[in-house]
Amino acid sequence: MNLISASPENSKSTRRLVWTALLVTIVIGLAVVVIPIWIIQPFKPQSQRGLEVSYALRRISPYLTIIASLGVVMLTAWLWRGSRWFLKVILVILALPLFAATWMARQNHFEWMFKPHANLAYAPAHEAAYVDDGDVVLAVQNHGEAVAYPVRLMAYHHLVQDVVGGTPIVATY
Amino acid sequence: MWESVVNGQQLHFHLAGINNQNFIMRDEETGSWWQQVSGEAILGPLKGQKLRSVFHDEVTFGLWKKEQQQGRVLKPDPTVPAKSYPPANWDERMSQVPVNIAQNLDKTLPPRTLVVGITVGTASKAYPFETLVKQSPIIDDVSGVPIVLMVGRDGKSVRGFQRILEGRKLEFFAKKDSQELVLLDAETGSEWDFTGKAISGPLAGRQLKTVPVLKDYWFDWKNYHPTTFVYEL
Structure with a gap:
């Protein structure tokens, strides 16, 4: 039937579309985490605009990275079947930085550099x-x-x- | 140093970043970002609010211990390696670090010059720390308010007072050869100690009103007090 004969073509363009969606999702998920870290470096100048952007991204990045991670898991699952082994390796390698960013969005790296005082105590x-x-x-x-x-x-x-x-x-x- | 209650809400702060070499803190409750040096919320739901400042001193431990025998002292965190804590002369070492900020650098003083800044009413004035050490006490008028700034004999402790008592201006100079810094006022010859209290003479027992002082780098002070004056000889 028409549908069957067209299927390989469709499948190829759909796969391309899914790959694109996957890459875009990963780039967005990474960007929302990396940009504020990049802007707020200790010995670099910060502009008011840069701070506003950093603040907005820090607020949304915990949610956005979770959504991006879930999306990437689904897209990867979709692409997994029918992918050659090296493409599977690439899929895993692409997803890892996003998972790292998802974790990073929940961290405060300034408190890694300067730990909060965890044992407040006083001497006479x-x-x-x-x-x-x-x-x-x-x-x-x-x-x-x-x-x-x-x-x-x-x-x-x-x-x-x-x-x-x-x-x-x-x-x- | 700031009160941590805003609009009746207790806030819990975290170090959250840096803005042109002054740190930003974030409160857990609203997620707002606060500028450390000004106590002002710069972003978030509480933007525009200011923390109420708490009067404090920067003095040597030796001096403080004598004045506050019942006081308590923050202990180091045992989970932080001792070498993570910077040496005591941290602010002098930091003066070697270049300044790279978005704002134009004011050329009146080198950016990392340590200054003692005061704000009286709407006027601010910066006193280069080295000048203050040499001339202590400095008597001055800032926007019509007569003040006296002094550095202890330890060369580090700083305090400021309004040098006015019931509308009467006092001129101060340091008493020679005293072990601790003792001031004499030219009007009555009373002796004043480092806490701004007259310890002998006609004014014995009287107390001068404190003026909050902030030790800061020139570039940072100028950044947050753009119209500041600078003390000159």
Whole structure:
């Protein structure tokens, strides 16, 4: 029948279409993760526009990468049958960076570089032998309570949350 | 240093990025991005809101310990390798790092010059830290408010005060040969300590009002205080 005789042609163009969809999906999934990382590099300048784009992408990338991953799994499954072995290898290699990006979209790599203080604890002033007298501290005082945050520690963690004299604060450096 | 409650909501902050060499924090509750140095939300649902600033000092531990014997001190995180913490002279080492920002660099001072910045009313002024160390105390007027800035004998601790008491301006100079920094006011000869309190003389017991000071690099201060003045001899 007509349908059967046309089938190899159709199938070929459909496969091409699915391949294209696969590649586009992967590129989008990677881009939404890579672009904000690229823009917000520590020793590079940032424009207001660049920050806006980064913010928007960081917000949507956890959802978008999941959708892209599911799409790629379905498209790959569709392409799998009838693909030669080397094409199957290529399909797997193409999908891996997207899965990595999907995971990365849920990470905060700035907190890999500077881990948040996971064990907040304080020493009485006269027992804090780990601070030299000549070291600078950020000192805060509120309602009779005084706290010192050594600059050495703050230059690494950058922010520490605390309650001082009943007021919740975030110490930043 | 900021209050972490905004519109009655307690926020929990994370380091979330960097904007022209000043870090951005993100709050878990709304996902907004906040600029560390200004305490202002720059993106997200809370954009335009400002965190309320909390008065704080940058002083040496030795000085603080004497003043706050009942105080508590943040401990290092035992899960962070000791070598991850930078050396104590971090800000001096950072002064070797080039500045690469989107804004035009102001040529008044080299970008990494450490300055002590103050804001009084709507006016801001920056004092190069080296100048301040040499001249401490500096008496000045910023937008009509008489202030005094000083650096302790340790060469690191910085404090600022309004040098006015019941409408009366005071002129300060450092007492010679005292071990700790002691100021004398020219009007009454009273002695003042580093906390801005008169410890002897006719004004003994009186307290000057503090002025918040921020130690920062010139480029960053200028970035967030574009109309700032700069102290000159």
